[in-house]
Amino acid sequence: MTNNKVAIILGSKSDISVAEKAEKILREFGIDYATHIMSAHRTPNKVKKFAGEAEQNGIGVIIAIAGLSAHLPGVLASMTMIPIIGVPVGCGALTGQDALYSIVQMPPGIPVASVGIDNGTNAALFAVEILSVTDASLREKMRGYRAQFGDIGV
Numbered sequence: 001m002t003n004n005k006v007a008i009i010l011g012s013k014s015d016i017s018v019a020e021k022a023e024k025i026l027r028e029f030g031i032d033y034a035t036h037i038m039s040a041h042r043t044p045n046k047v048k049k050f051a052g053e054a055e056q057n058g059i060g061v062i063i064a065i066a067g068l069s070a071h072l073p074g075v076l077a078s079m080t081m082i083p084i085i086g087v088p089v090g091c092g093a094l095t096g097q098d099a100l101y102s103i104v105q106m107p108p109g110i111p112v113a114s115v116g117i118d119n120g121t122n123a124a125l126f127a128v129e130i131l132s133v134t135d136a137s138l139r140e141k142m143r144g145y146r147a148q149f150g151d152i153g154v
Contacts (some may be wrong), residue, residue, distance in 0.1 A: 092128030
């Protein structure tokens with residue numbers, strides 16, 4: 001089985017606008033994805049079950065979108081070997097800075113990649129790049145996508 005699907009996990013329904021940015025890019029590249037809502041704090045058993053089954057379900061990358069304490073990306077990373085891309089959500093008193101720090105300050109041995117606050121677009125593009133390591137057609141689509149931005153040496 002090839003692991004060429006992307007899972008988008010939202011910590012809350014309120015994060016849907018960030019997920020929609022990622023979904024748009026994944027559709028553009030023809031990547032199979034599914035979006036789920038589950039919380040590291042409110043539904044930890046659901047998160048654990050999902051992470052434990054993700055690889056056998058063909059998931060190659062997980063985009064985890066969360067605000068405030070933003071534990072979702074790190075919790076998922078602690079439960080699977082699948083690459084996790086964290087997307088901090090710009091909400092709360094610190095407008096997403098707390099979420100950003102929570103995602104990027106992971107302990108040694110449990111890496112999580114992070115993109116900028118509310119940047120679902122870059123999260124999806126990074127997921128495409130990860131999947132393109134073993135999929136030459138995706139790599140060519142990415143070259144075409146980047147070409148629209150000018151000569152960037154790819």
